[in-house]
Amino acid sequence: AQSVTQPDIHITVSEGASLELRCNYSYGATPYLFWYVQSPGQGLQLLLKYFSGDTLVQGIKGFEAEFKRSQSSFNLRKPSVHWSDAAEYFCAVALEGTSYGKLTFGQGTILTVHP
Amino acid sequence: DGGITQSPKYLFRKEGQNVTLSCEQNLNHDAMYWYRQDPGQGLRLIYYSQIVNDFQKGDIAEGYSVSREKKESFPLTVTSAQKNPTAFYLCASSIRRGPNEKLFFGSGTQLSVL
Numbered sequence: 001a002q003s004v005t006q007p008d009i010h011i012t013v014s015e016g017a018s019l020e021l022r023c024n025y026s027y028g029a030t031p032y033l034f035w036y037v038q039s040p041g042q043g044l045q046l047l048l049k050y051f052s053g054d055t056l057v058q059g060i061k062g063f064e065a066e067f068k069r070s071q072s073s074f075n076l077r078k079p080s081v082h083w084s085d086a087a088e089y090f091c092a093v094a095l096e097g098t099s100y101g102k103l104t105f106g107q108g109t110i111l112t113v114h115p
Numbered sequence: 116d117g118g119i120t121q122s123p124k125y126l127f128r129k130e131g132q133n134v135t136l137s138c139e140q141n142l143n144h145d146a147m148y149w150y151r152q153d154p155g156q157g158l159r160l161i162y163y164s165q166i167v168n169d170f171q172k173g174d175i176a177e178g179y180s181v182s183r184e185k186k187e188s189f190p191l192t193v194t195s196a197q198k199n200p201t202a203f204y205l206c207a208s209s210i211r212r213g214p215n216e217k218l219f220f221g222s223g224t225q226l227s228v229l
Contacts, residue, residue, distance in 0.1 A: 041223065042223065043119075043207075043220030043223055045220070046217045090158065103160070103218070105157035105159075107155055
């Protein structure tokens, strides 16, 4: 069965610093990859997704992610973090050919931003 | 405005009681989903429905039941058979198929056991 691992449970950065959140997946075929963000007590919002093509994808709020097939990774990055980016971030994987809503999620990474 | 509405935001269950969580969407989406979120475990799929009057079990369906009598509604019942129901429950919807579809989430229901 496919799995998604986010190695960092909690990351703290200073406002204005760069950010990288790690995501690794275990799946034989090419997956569809997503990053979602969740504010406390709220639902999830899609940041970006990768289906095919250019391995560097741009998302909302200045985020980007790079798909590296050789490393089975899909890390999320942002050049300069804002205090409003503090939230929990989830990487997710979907099977090719299935409904895109049937996702397998990672455990999540909580981001704290210091002023 | 279009979106997904979950109610109530907070719900308490007594021992041996069934409770039902509401999920309504006005996005005209065919597919709807229920996820359970526990701290440190991410989201796990309970049930999903691709079309009215049809639904499938997800990864953790035991102790839960659903119905899909209308396209707009996908209620989740947490039965007394679910021994550890305390969690944050998220409903979501998506266009049934398409490379550009994304998952839209409601704002969740926090269920606690009294």
